[in-house]
Amino acid sequence: MGLAFGRGLAAACCSFVIATAAWTQEAHPSSVHVTPEMEETAAALIEAALTDDTGYQTVRSLTTEVGPRLAGSEAETRARAWAVKRLNAMGFENVRVEPFSVNYWERGEETAEILAPYPQKLLITALGGSAATPAKGVTGEVATFPSLAALARADGADLKGKIVFIDERMTRTQDGSGYRAAVRKRYDTPFDVAPSGALAVLIRSVGTSSQRFPHTGSMLSGREGDGVPAAALSGPDADQLARVLEDGSVKVKVTITPKRQGEAQSGNVIAELPGREAPGEIILIGAHLDSWDLGTGAIDDGAGVGIVIGAAHTIKETLQKPPRRTIRIVLFGSEEVGLVGARAYRDAHKDELAQHVLAAESDFGAAQVWRFDSRVAEAALPAIDQIGAALTPLKIFRGHNQATHGPDIKPLREAGVPMVSLVQNGTDYFDLHHTPNDTFDKIDPAQLAQTAAAYAAVAYLAAETQATFRADRE
């Protein structure tokens, strides 16, 4: 399809061209990196993306036809086949899988119960990567701590034969900062208590929901050893255990039987819109293909998969000729178990990293973008500001230059690749994330389309501009 600008659109474009110029000249006197023609095209892409349901249909297809797709599982293999088929059918080029291996961990039985004083079941789920208890479970008195910090002050000798409970709550925030604080208890408790002879660890779910879903997530962050078998209680179950503990000593039985299955196949799926003038220069837009096993991985990260494929689809179908640089979609494998696909990508593309002009990943749900952050060279701020200004019709504000969103592009960032974050509203994200409740019905197609529109505009502008964003190129 070609471009067909109406009078209203042209008028709208002009008005924000003026606003942009005023803004960027004030902050960073500089040349024009985004031309009026590019701005008109970006506006047309936004308009097209807002009515293109490709992203939504892509999440629907992935979560229905594959469902849960745990890193290293047969289902993740099916997800790669699904992606290759879909990306080829949509007409992308250089569609391929880049394989790598991952340690495959598989969930088993997971039950818990209060034996005394008030017998009843508790709902738990094993933390990803956790060791198993014996098949018949472990039974012990609960040692409760209000926080990881309180645990650090405890005498390890008191924990021998105990089941350690960390009852620390997570704070709900729009930008996910509550998660970064709360997740420490998941990474550290199983290893911190290991020397003490504690039998198992229970944590209050890292999450913000009062629905009765326990929240999984990897406990592996590079610590030595196996750690103590560890599981999360749902919020209401943590509340319940805390109430029972008010009445004195509590005896609990915990049984989790996950298996560490050794090396298994995983992989990243790649597809491209090759650049018309500088095909070796890459604008990377990514998401991750794997998910936790409890839900169908709709918001984490089926949504991201839908957003980046939807954005690239809109660019491909709306423009008469491809952008100057290559737009590369990367669907990372095995993100959830420690950015394994992200590191495999960095290593496989190490000779090409200098040609990665800009990278962005959508891995924060299906809600709309509200802020545009960057992490580029100081000298590149005028160009990035001009790209950000194109997002004004989507009610997206320009943020700071310390962008961090996008776990799979962290290894690229560390290797010097400039990046941007299209920060989605994450207020409700941790209600669903890593729980059985992460299902397709939770996605609002209008918000997903807004996010895809933002990705389409940014990917196009970054691919079309002559500007570069890294210090060593300026």
Place this chain on the structure above:
Amino acid sequence: MGLAFGRGLAAACCSFVIATAAWTQEAHPSSVHVTPEMEETAAALIEAALTDDTGYQTVRSLTTEVGPRLAGSEAETRARAWAVKRLNAMGFENVRVEPFSVNYWERGEETAEILAPYPQKLLITALGGSAATPAKGVTGEVATFPSLAALARADGADLKGKIVFIDERMTRTQDGSGYRAAVRKRYDTPFDVAPSGALAVLIRSVGTSSQRFPHTGSMLSGREGDGVPAAALSGPDADQLARVLEDGSVKVKVTITPKRQGEAQSGNVIAELPGREAPGEIILIGAHLDSWDLGTGAIDDGAGVGIVIGAAHTIKETLQKPPRRTIRIVLFGSEEVGLVGARAYRDAHKDELAQHVLAAESDFGAAQVWRFDSRVAEAALPAIDQIGAALTPLKIFRGHNQATHGPDIKPLREAGVPMVSLVQNGTDYFDLHHTPNDTFDKIDPAQLAQTAAAYAAVAYLAAETQATFRADRE
């Protein structure tokens, strides 16, 4: 504690005495059944109940110290012991258990999965009373129907060897009418399809939530035979199965292994505030003590237990002398499995039913009362209207005279006992009801206190007035 009316309270009383008189005289010219002194006392009870957290603490205690309490289980026995202890400690009189036996059905394993075309797990829960599949499950093609009515039009021969899926949605309503329509598929499908040779039944959960909780509930409503093994899919799982079915034939495996354990002990718990002048005349306020096993039975019906105990506690602690008639608390056992306790109560008290002046049951969650319905003799409407007028400060409207709320008082109603319904707002009730998510944290103490206040006022006025409410007594 005695009465201590402030100037503000007295003034408020006067203003609604006038309003009441105007209203009732217009509709039913009649004498004064509720005196100004009684109205003042009712207003004082309301004020006291709104700051009495006995109801809330009672639900907290029951759901924490007993937790789930399935009809006929050891946990239900513990719930009766909990109730007797608590009611005695609060100083009620004639605290006792009236035992009866019930058929005890116990949940087993419950799993389901799509085998083809898109292998993945589905979350289900067995319907209460369901037969079991073989331990290794049953596998068959899905035969899907949009409604029970559509199933009725199907050719039974087509269902042989199939797994029947009824994908009928429930309508969200304030008064629970959506449930009464939707629940038919739970009662009828397992029996309707039995002659056809269908292997199992899956229904879309009877409930309004899009959270991923399957909804249990009894499938036994008096039909002959065992029925086909039957389970409910959570809303999101029913959505998923429906999406997969759009792509053609679907093969599913269902395993449920509940056990019918035969006769077990259950019982009703009774406590009284004996009347000061007419102790043989009974105002019954009830709730049910048993719950489904998936959650802790907080809104169904821990809330009702808290509300009626809280209301009676406020009456007992606020008044200097007990009301004229006896206020009887009845905590019914085994409600969820077919009103077994309700019928046992009716039978055990058959010689006393004529002395049951009025009955009410709270079994519709923890939210506030918005309407006051009755089912009394026409001649008693002026008296009931005057009682209803006392609820105006709680923003409760007078409803109709065809009250039906309160399952456990249905057998009493059928035996001619007059009744009232303090209709609670049930808009969200079926989001939680009969699911693992029915837990204490979902209760708003302010709304629970409003409901307890309404029960306190109504129970007191019905116990204090000289009016009677049944046709044969007028």
